[in-house]
Amino acid sequence: MESIITPQPHRLVSSGSEHPVQSSTPALAGTSDGGSSPPSHHLSTPEEISSFVDQMDTFIFDCDGVLWLGNDTIKGAPEFLHELVAKGKRIIYVTNNSSKSRKTYVGKFKKLGFPAEPDNIFGSAYAAAYYLKNMLNFPADKKVYVVGMQGIVDELAEMGIQAVGAGDDNAPLQETEFENGTLGPDESIGAVLLGFDSQINYRKYAKAFTYLTANKGKVHFLATNEDRTYPISGSIYPGTGSLLAALIHSVNRRPDAVLGKPSQNMMNTILERFHLDPARTCMVGDRLDTDIAFGKLGKLHTLLVMTGVTSVEERDAKKGPVTAEYWIESVGHLRQR
Numbered sequence: 001m002e003s004i005i006t007p008q009p010h011r012l013v014s015s016g017s018e019h020p021v022q023s024s025t026p027a028l029a030g031t032s033d034g035g036s037s038p039p040s041h042h043l044s045t046p047e048e049i050s051s052f053v054d055q056m057d058t059f060i061f062d063c064d065g066v067l068w069l070g071n072d073t074i075k076g077a078p079e080f081l082h083e084l085v086a087k088g089k090r091i092i093y094v095t096n097n098s099s100k101s102r103k104t105y106v107g108k109f110k111k112l113g114f115p116a117e118p119d120n121i122f123g124s125a126y127a128a129a130y131y132l133k134n135m136l137n138f139p140a141d142k143k144v145y146v147v148g149m150q151g152i153v154d155e156l157a158e159m160g161i162q163a164v165g166a167g168d169d170n171a172p173l174q175e176t177e178f179e180n181g182t183l184g185p186d187e188s189i190g191a192v193l194l195g196f197d198s199q200i201n202y203r204k205y206a207k208a209f210t211y212l213t214a215n216k217g218k219v220h221f222l223a224t225n226e227d228r229t230y231p232i233s234g235s236i237y238p239g240t241g242s243l244l245a246a247l248i249h250s251v252n253r254r255p256d257a258v259l260g261k262p263s264q265n266m267m268n269t270i271l272e273r274f275h276l277d278p279a280r281t282c283m284v285g286d287r288l289d290t291d292i293a294f295g296k297l298g299k300l301h302t303l304l305v306m307t308g309v310t311s312v313e314e315r316d317a318k319k320g321p322v323t324a325e326y327w328i329e330s331v332g333h334l335r336q337r
């Protein structure tokens with residue numbers, strides 16, 4: 001697949017002040033009261049769909065619930081994305097799923113028949129590793145305690161940052177370990193980073209709690225994202241935000257930064273790096289408070305698909321926090337008929 005993107009020197013967030021990293025997402029103007037946002041427009045006719053596709057140069061795709069559910073591809077999605085490539089459109093992927101690194105994701109994209117290369121994939125694990133390296137200048141003699149999976153460990157390693165925890169702490173905690181210091185403070189821990197963890201357990205929560213509370217706030221508290229739920233293989237399960245809520249409640253402290261959508265860290269880099277015109281760029285997502293909010297904050301067009309977590313009631317809610325500009329049943333429905 002010839003590249004449709006000219007790789008540029010990569011900066012996720014600038015070290016300068018022009019794109020200060022956002023630890024919290026600014027409120028979306030004109031949507032909190034619900035009423036002032038027009039309802040999402042349904043792209044329903046071939047003419048509307050063709051005109052919509054033609055007015056965009058770039059499509060930024062969310063992944064879970066848009067392109068696939070687990071390892072099940074959404075019908076027609078690969079074909080549509082190859083149609084876009086054939087038309088010379090730019091494709092960028094932005095996922096809050098921190099379980100895989102960009103390099104590992106390339107393998108999944110190709111296995112499921114999508115065009116992909118590391119430079120057009122932005123994952124929340126990468127965003128978090130980049131933030132630690134370039135915004136926090138994380139010290140080389142410190143380690144990051146990871147409540148999460150291999151994707152975070154791999155992206156931290158790419159940045160030369162040591163990680164502990166993750167899969168090494170998947171074993172259930174033994175009663176005796178409460179006394180033997182396994183869960184005690186560790187001066188070498190400089191940050192706790194939580195991401196999606198299908199092997200979450202008490203050991204990880206107890207260690208993260210100890211590191212965040214023992215060092216009197218000297219340990220950074222970071223999270224990849226706050227998605228409440230996780231759509232996979234036709235079902236919906238607790239998401240990273242639900243795992244994070246337990247840690248927030250126990251330490252009585254919010255993360256210093258949440259690096260995935262809707263925060264604009266990745267948006268600023270993407271717009272700058274690919275010299276995108278927001279007026280000719282569309283964010284395609286399945287979740288209103290991450291994907292659509294991410295697109296709206298970046299002043300992009302937004303298209304909601306109904307193959308992920310958003311219900312019809314949420315889509316059409318008059319007082320909803322975020323409303324997509326357009327909606328369609330699935331990415332596959334965008335194929336030119």
Ligand SMILES: O=C(O)[C@H](O)[C@H](O)COP(=O)(O)O
Pocket residue numbers: 062063064065094095096097098196225227228229230231238239240241
């Ligand atoms: O729980 C989670 O982390 C999310 O459900 C998952 O990461 C969503 O990934 P995305 O839809 O942004 O590809």
Ligand SMILES: [Mg+2]
Pocket residue numbers: 062063064065066285286287308
């Ligand atoms: Mg999604």
